[in-house]
Amino acid sequence: MKVTVSKDIESGTAVEIHCREVTPETERLVRYIRRYDERITGTADGQTHNIQIEDILYIESVDKKTFLYTSGKVLQTEKRLYELEGLLDASTFFRCSKSVIVNLNKVTRLKPEVTRNVLATLTNGEVIVISRRYVRSLKALIGMEG
Numbered sequence: 001m002k003v004t005v006s007k008d009i010e011s012g013t014a015v016e017i018h019c020r021e022v023t024p025e026t027e028r029l030v031r032y033i034r035r036y037d038e039r040i041t042g043t044a045d046g047q048t049h050n051i052q053i054e055d056i057l058y059i060e061s062v063d064k065k066t067f068l069y070t071s072g073k074v075l076q077t078e079k080r081l082y083e084l085e086g087l088l089d090a091s092t093f094f095r096c097s098k099s100v101i102v103n104l105n106k107v108t109r110l111k112p113e114v115t116r117n118v119l120a121t122l123t124n125g126e127v128i129v130i131s132r133r134y135v136r137s138l139k140a141l142i143g144m145e146g
Contacts, residue, residue, distance in 0.1 A: 031089050040084070042068045042075025049075055057122050059084055059093075059101040071124045094138060096120070096130040104142070 008014075015033050019026050039050040057069045061081040068075045077084070085093070085101055096102045102120060109121040116132035130138055138144075 028089075028091055031091075040068060040077060040079070040087075042077045044073055044075045049073070051075065053088065054103075054105070056093075056103050057106045057124060057126065058103060058128055061099045069126075091141065094134075094141060096128060096134050096138070098131070100128060102128050102130070 017026060017030065038053050040053060040056070041048060041050055043049070051068065051070060051073070055070045057071065059081065060067050060069065066077050066079060066081055066084070068077055079087075081099070081101065085095055088101070092104055093101050094104050102122075106123045107120045108123055110130075111119040111121070113119060116135065118130040118132075118135050118138065120128045120130055122128060
């Protein structure tokens with residue numbers, strides 16, 4: 001893939017993609033660019049924060065409350081898990097159990113368990129359980145079908 005950056009004082013920032021055909025990878029790149037600066041609002045310690053979607057490690061629903069976990073903060077959001085799942089890129093944010101959505105870009109290691117669950121280690125060292133119910137979908141998503 002060739003990447004070129006050119007300065008143009010006259011206009012703001014613009015991105016053009018030139019390709020022979022539109023592939024799933026191209027579509028993913030377009031989604032990523034469009035959502036690059038997208039943010040989600042959450043609260044912590046009585047303060048409201050806008051965090052970039054790419055900073056989210058995982059999202060968890062506990063006792064009808066939804067929490068956003070980043071490397072440095074835990075924030076509560078008013079949105080429900082299913083609402084966030086609809087907003088986020090399905091190839092990056094994966095529903096790994098009934099109550100958790102994980103950012104696959106933050107997963108550093110996957111370890112299968114005897115119970116057929118999979119343990120996902122995140123960039124901050126936390127471990128998330130991927131329920132066996134969702135393992136087949138995960139394998140298909142990351143190209144490990146079999």
